Amino acid sequence: MQLISQPSLCVTWLRAIAVGLIVLVGLSACGGSDGSSSDYTYAYIQFYNASPNGANVEMREVDGDSFGSAQFGDTTSMYSMESGEIELEFIRTDSDDQEVFIEELEVDLREGYKTIVVMSGDFNAPTFTVYSFERETLEDHFRLFALSVAVDDTSYDFYMSESGDPFEAANFLGTITTGEMVELSYWDTDDDSDDFDEGEYTIYLTAPGGDEVIFESQTIDFIYETEYLMTLRNVSGAIQEGLVVDTILNSSTVTALTDVEADSQYRIYNSTNIDTPLQVTFGGNTDEEDVSFTLAAGQLSDFSAIRYGDYRVTVTDPTGTVTALNNKLITLNQGESKAILIYATNDKLGAATFVESGLPQAYDKTVNFINLVDDFDDVDFYLVRNDETIDTAEYDVQNLEFAENTTEVLPSDYYEVIAVYEDDNEEQILLDRTALFGFTEEENYIVTVEPADTPTGYEINVLY
Structure with a gap:
């Protein structure tokens, strides 16, 4: 299936201008009377941070207002603006509370269009790319755009199925390459609209031309009558390997979709001052064998990769000085890293758990x-x-x-x-x-x- 193949949605301009490390790319759709089906009377702008080894970055107008900041995998809110050229600068704040200049670029804002500035690549020399598309007034439908910001320049074939359908029933929507945003076409259009019907779907990614699924999303409920941008990015933070698909709308809230088969990891710390090492058993998931090991007082284990699922942790003191911790439930979701801290209180062992950050x-x-x-x-x-x-x-x-x-x-x-x-x-x-x-x-x-x-x-x- 070709990208942007609907008769009412055509590419009217595609511009790529390299200015140092800045690339400007425009993508818009036309249709309806007077070449537009949009009732939007402002220009719109948003910033997305996709640099996996970067910092929290602020976007603001040169000598003007701030548009907020975004950490890796997040966006700012979308701002309504007057059309015209605007000069933007991007900065971070260092440990001395001093502003560190990153980049400056000029962006042409157009009425009825949404502009997304994307920072990607190595944060030591990041690439800033500007994407733009015309917004449309939609009813019971949504539009879908896709973009890869993976640092290894890997391309992916993008498939989509209705909720409950397996990969064999999924529809190929196109190949997503790094740095190019494309609008995807719905496979089951009707008389009312060429756009996607609202509802629940599953996304699959494969290598170009391949049929082995390397990413399968959870079920996604597309409930908003608007444009969705799905970005394919690398994992960062406590877990270093894998792929995440960010779902970007018109607010600062980004939904990060992980692979339903992604591994999890955990590490355990013995905070007690009991002289004898504690005996730890981690298991209980029918798909995994139990793991047993000892932890001395003050010892932190290495990260252990494991299949996602619900596990139980039992910790005992071989000397019997304190009462054992039995069958503490530990839930590890896909792509999640969790810390488990063992403590002793009132002559009993207990555990506190929390999810560790996925930010760089x-x-x-x-x-x-x-x-x-x-x-x-x-x-x-x-x-x-x-x-x-x-x-x-x-x-x-x-x-x-x-x-x-x-x-x-x-x-x-x-x-x-x-x-x-x-x-x-x-x-x-x-x-x-x-x-x-x-x-x-x-x-x-x-x-x-x-x-x-x-x-x-x-x-x-x-x-x-």
Whole structure:
């Protein structure tokens, strides 16, 4: 099937202008009376960050307003603008709160058209590409665009089926190549419209010309009467391999679709101070054999890849000093990385779990903080740089209850980590503090405060 083959949807302009590392590409559709079926009277703009080793990037008008920022795999909101040329600049903020210039480009906004600026490739020398298509007034239908931003320039054949139909019943819609956005054509048009019917569908990807499925999406419910852009990108963060399909609409919310057969991974940390290594058994999924191993006090296991599913974790103390943790349910979804932290409280073993970030950790660090001290209702963490105090620290985490976790995004830098609690007189009591620690590696960091044989009775551990 040819791309953009519908008689009422034709390509009227396709422009590619290389300006250094900037490429401008336009794609629009025409049809109806006066060459347009659009009732949209503004120009529209949105930014999508597809650089897998990059930072949070802000798009703004030169000497003008900000259009918001986006991390990898996210977009800004869509903004309504007057038509005409606009000068844009893209910046990130470094660890000294200084703006770092990335790129500047001029974009021609057209009435009735949506423009999407895409940053892709290596963040050290990113490519900015501008795509544009005419918006249409739709009823009970949607339009579908596809784009690959994979860094290895791999092409994919794009198939789509109605929900419940297998790959053998899917329809080939075209080959998606890196850097080229295409509009896909519906295979079952009717008298009302040439566009896709609203409803539930499944997406399949294969190698060009191949029939082996390398990506199968979950069921997607296309419920909005608008244009959808589906971008094929690499996985980043705690899991390094795989493919994700981002679904972009007209807001800052992006739905990331993972392969239904994608593996998961986990790692386990023993936060107890029990002298004898704990015995850990991870299993319970009928498709996987149980795995058993030991973890000494303060030991963090390596990541273990495993098929997605529902598992159980049992942790025992061979000496019988504390009561075992039996059959803790651990659910691992496709493409998900989970941390499991074992603790002891009231002579019983327990576990806290959380999903680790899928964002790149090159510039901004998504750090998980967790309180493993059951003596206090609330614990505060402060991230203090060498020119700051607790009172002036820009980054902090407040009021973590026992076994509660949260995340904070930190610029790559050196921080002293300080954990405190407030007593009944609202006086801060120090639990522990670290020396200046460099959150500077491309790692997923976990910061804990836990009981220990120290002068205060507690210590902070930074895990990665």
